[in-house]
Amino acid sequence: MEQKSLACPVCQSNKAEIAGEDVKLSGQFQDKEFLTTPLTVLRCTQCGYYMFFDKMTQFTTKESDES
Numbered sequence: 001m002e003q004k005s006l007a008c009p010v011c012q013s014n015k016a017e018i019a020g021e022d023v024k025l026s027g028q029f030q031d032k033e034f035l036t037t038p039l040t041v042l043r044c045t046q047c048g049y050y051m052f053f054d055k056m057t058q059f060t061t062k063e064s065d066e067s
């Protein structure tokens with residue numbers, strides 16, 4: 001299992017809230033429509049950037065600033 005320490009690619013904040021689970025995105029590429037596998041959507045509480053992760057990703061959550 002992949003483990004990630006969360007960091008927003010925009011503002012580098014490590015705080016995010018879950019915006020949705022088991023979210024499937026549909027889209028189009030050339031003439032074909034596709035549907036993604038279920039994703040977990042996190043939203044950065046700092047800047048509002050949305051991040052999408054597949055089910056295989058596990059997070060290490062750091063709520064405090066202690067290290």
Ligand SMILES: [Zn+2]
Pocket residue numbers: 008009010011012013044045046047048049
């Ligand atoms: Zn951010």
